[in-house]
Amino acid sequence: MSASFEQVRGESLDAALSRARDFLQVAGVASPWADAQLLAAYALEEELGEPVSLGRVQSLALLGQPAPQALASLVEGRGQRIPLQHLTGQAPFRSLTLEVGPGVFIPRPETELLVDHALAAYRQLLAEGLADAQGDNLLLDLCSGSGAIAAALATEEPGNRVLAVELDPQAAAYTRRNTADLGVEVLEGDALELPRGLEGQVALIATNPPYIPRGAYQLEPEVADHDPELALYGGGAEGLDFPLALLGRAAELLKVGGYLIMEHDDSQGPALAAAFAAAGFERVESLQDYGGKPRYTAGYKASRAPKNVKE
Ligand SMILES: C[S@@+](CC[C@H](N)C(=O)[O-])C[C@H]1O[C@@H](n2cnc3c(N)ncnc32)[C@H](O)[C@@H]1O
Structure with missing residues (x-):
């Protein structure tokens, strides 16, 4: 200009x-x-x-x-x-003010709503006796970026063990900074591999992974030029390669009755709902964002492995 x-x-x-x-x-x-x-x-x-x-x-x-x-x-x-949040170095997220800048995805308002659903489900797990009322439950934010989801979970449901996983070292530096005072454990690496050794033990996973189908949209300059590429594209024609792989990993990590909620593109709801069921989730639901678009898929890990699931 x-x-x-x-x-x-x-x-x-x-x-x-x-x-x-x-x-x-x-x-x-x-x-x-x-x-x-x-x-x-x-x-x-x-x-x-x-x-x-x-x-x-x-x-x-x-x-x-x-x-x-x-x-x-x-x-x-x-x-x-240049995104407003890069100019100010801050992004509001629920009750928090997060530090952001070049190299980290700016948290969006729709992810605040994902946290609402995650917290409601967590409280339901408590009511059903599937989470420990004394705290000490394992809550995961996979693909944590600024640490927004992990920080909100740790702040709004204190007393649990909250883990955040982020692959990109530059982003992980923000994850650490934004969660440093909240007791969140930050793991730097691939969310398809980390955390290790906690299979079948996690009560709740809330994730906003990269999911955009490449080439499907003309992205605004704030996104195309300033959000890290690793944060954006899900891979494959539908942008679902990574979300589907993450769904499989989440199914391994959750304990029976545990809850998974995943944010996604509004074109991906039906495919993800089917994939959740095939991966062994029950009470699968598609949830809408502020604009009424299907933006999140969620479900509870069933007590039995799914039958006839094709690899
Ligand atoms: C859409 S951003 C979401 C960030 C944050 N959770 C939020 O909602 O604002 C996706 C994040 O996933 C990270 N990421 C991409 N691939 C990953 C992987 N294999 N393992 C862990 N993190 C990954 C990106 O670096 C990026 O920070």
Whole structure:
């Protein structure tokens, strides 16, 4: 993009916000007004040295506050379609603020909903006596990236043993940083192999693996240019090669009655539901995201191995 968003000497926050919104809109940013305000909040926080809510941004704009110095370069960067979260170095996820940046997948709002389902199922396992009410259950986040799922599980159901597995060393550094104070065990390596020695012992697996079918979509620049490739593509024509392999591994790790929930592309629901049943899961369900699209498949490991499952 050739246009630039220059600092205007003595410009008010109010005027700079309007200009930023228009600039981001022209640059093709999906939510230009929200992003302009979020960047202003971040720049004001840096300048004032204290937290600044979006409501406060509005109040300060009304009161004639000057635009913060750092806003221009932030808006400029966002206009180049650098993800907002890379500019601020932070991503909100449920009650947490995670550290993110180049080299790690930015957690998405739909994965917050995956955690809701995982926690509801975990509480159901407790009610059914399939999880230990004293805690000490094994909860896994396979393909952990920023550690979002693991961190949420550890925060919202404390007292359990939570493991996070991440293959990419750069991403795993974020997994470790974001879960360091939460007692999560981070394993760096292939989720088709790790953790070892816990087969048949895991109560719950919540996973958002790479699943995009390559070439199926025109990805936005924020995704195509900034999310790591390893985080995106599931492999094979349908993007299902890795998710299906992970399903097989999850079936080995779970104990009988244990719960698996997997996020996936909205085209993959029927194939995954069939694969869950074939892999020995029961009460298999397809769950929808905020947009009403089938985004997660979940089920409980059955007490008996499936019959007539073809390899
Ligand atoms: C879609 S991202 C999800 C990250 C995080 N769970 C979230 O929801 O924000 C998928 C993650 O899986 C990791 N990954 C890809 N292949 C893997 C493998 N074989 N074993 C472990 N992690 C893998 C990627 O590096 C990436 O961090």
